Amino acid sequence: WCDAPGLAVKKAQCADVCGAHGSVANADTCECSCRDGFSGLRCEVSDELPPAYSVSGAAKRSWGELNGIYTLVAGKLCSGKPVYQKITGDYVLFHPTDYSGWMVGPGERAVDCHGSGYIDSPTDVCGASPEACAGRWRESTGCDSDWCDAPGLVVGPTDAAAVAAAEEAAFWRRTVAIVIVAVAVILHWVGCFVLLLKGKDGWWIKIGGWALIFFASHAVSGAIRHLYVGAAVWALLALWALNFFGAFLTIGWLGDTRARWQARSRSAGTPSAEVGDYVPFHRLCCVASWCLLLPIAAAGCIAPLVELTRRGPCGLKEAAASVLGCLATKADSKVAIATAGGIAPLVALVCDGTDMQKLWAAIALWNLADNDDNKVAITEVGGIAPLIALARGGTDGQKGSAAGALRRLASTDDSQVAIAEAGGIAPLVALARGGTDGQKQSAAGALWNLAIAKAGSCN
Structure with missing residues (x-):
């Protein structure tokens, strides 16, 4: 080895810019x-190929329509x-x-130029241009085998007028999709209000409210699926997400307000309809809707939700507990x-929260107890005693949720001892004897787990 003072390594400012x-x-x-x-600026445009192609005759697919106008992506070559x-x-x-x-394939293929798609032409004869592949196209849908010939499929150049017409059609598709989502938002809110404002005996009113919510959700699904137009789908999803968030908080706040008003009316001797179980019923519709969005940002929202259950206002504590239960x-x-x-x-809410906070916190603990480490944690922070108290003297919903949580907790040795020492066996027997069907099932499961010999003995 020897020194090379004449050798220089410099940054190539224009390396590979011309392809x-x-x-x-x-x-x-x-x-x-x-x-x-x-x-082109980087020699990326082949003068031999036109700026736009049309695809026609492709088979109908459940996930999207391949027929249409395809325009040049500036600066991209494969x-x-x-x-x-596709426009x-x-x-x-x-x-x-x-x-x-x-080949015609999903949009991400333009990133890596990998050969994966729904329409192809596996021959060197037509490598120069798509129109040279006439009569040689194959499809992955529309026949019994994985790939079959598609003699009716045509891929050819198109003119500026056809491109303009396709762009105008895309504009109207976006407009229609946004209108559908806006109407669905209104229907979703109406459905939630119907479930909130009507009494527990109006079961047909509840069915109507659920029908509105169901129709609204499927209308949005259809708009995104059949009117999908590139980046516009994110605007639709953002609008629908804002709707879920707004409905979740607003309807939850109204539910709390109405429950407090009814409590004051009963304490003053003024007759009013009982809240019954339909307040969690209406809340469930909004929480279930919100849960559809949770995979998008679950990791980022857990810490703020936990903080809300600890220090948030009354209504937001309940809302946060319900979302944590869903998560x-x-x-x-x-x-x-x-x-x-x-x-x-969550254990603190089961101890000292409002009726609705206790219900949602018990549901959250029920779901969290389906994890061995969490069972230990719930027992260590004193979660057994308040759950037993809820199973003994709570509302029907609270009793069922508390019994469900105790059923899962009773599968560990330490929790079995803690449940027995806290007097949990008697209220579980009472639920197994005279509770609702769901309460009986959870209580019987808890007693089953308590009776299993974990260390060579029976309880």
């Missing part, structure tokens, strides 16, 4: 000089050929780097809630 179809003409500005047949994006959907027409012909149905969220310190404030 495979040009060379750097000016090192200061990185201006490209393109080979014959190519143009195998030295332009990539075309009204996330599909691309491209020439994969690991394939001999052209706790997922295995990773059970761990995340416990790690964020969520078990202690």
Whole structure:
């Protein structure tokens, strides 16, 4: 080895900016000089291919429509050929780097140019352009085998008028989709209000409220699925998410307000309808709707929700406990809630919360107890005694949720001893004897677990 004082390594300011179809003409500005047949700022456009293609004759698919107008994606090449994006959907027409012909596939294929799609032309004859593949196209849908010939499928150049018409159609599709989502938002709120404001005996009113919510959700699903137009789908999802969040908090606040008003009316001797079980029933509709969004941001919202259960206002404590209960149905969220310190404030709500806070906190603990570490944590923070008290003297919903939590907790040795010492066997026997069907099932399961010999003896 010897010194090389004359060797220099410098940053190449314009390295590869002109791709495979040009060379750097000016090192200061990185201006490209393109080979014959190519143009564009980075020599990315093949002059041999038109700016837009139309696809027709493709089979109908449940996940989307491949027929339509595909326009040039500026600055993107696959195998030295332009990539075309469908105007009204996330599909691309491209020439994969690991394939001999052209293909129509999902939009992400434009990133890595990988040969995976729904329509292809597996022949070197038509590698130059899509129109050269006439009569050689195959599809992955519409026949008995994995791939079959598609002689009726046509991919060919299209003119500016057709592109303009497709863009106008995309505008109206976006407009219709947004109108559908806006109407669905209104129907969703109306459905939640119907469930909130009507008495517990009006079962047909409840069915109507649920029908409105069900229709609203499916209307949004259909709008996103059949009117999907690229980035517009995120606007639709954002609008629907805001609706869920607003309905969840507003209806929850109204439920608390109405419950407090009825409590004051009863204490003053003024006749009023009983709240009964339909307040958690209406709340369940909004919580269930909110749960559809939880996979989007579950990890980021657990810590703030735990803090709300600890220090938030009355209505928000209940709302936070209900969402934590919904989150706790997922295995990773059970761990995340416990790690964020969520078990202690939930136990505190079971002890000293309002009736609705006790109900939702018991449901959350029930779901969290489906984890061995959480069972130990609930027992260590003193969660057994308040759950037993709830099973003994709570409302029907509270009794069922507390018995369900005790059933899961009773599967560990320490919890078995704690339940027996806290006097939990008698209220469980009482529920098994005279409770509702759900209470009987949970209480019998808890007694079953308590009676199992864990250490060579029976309780």
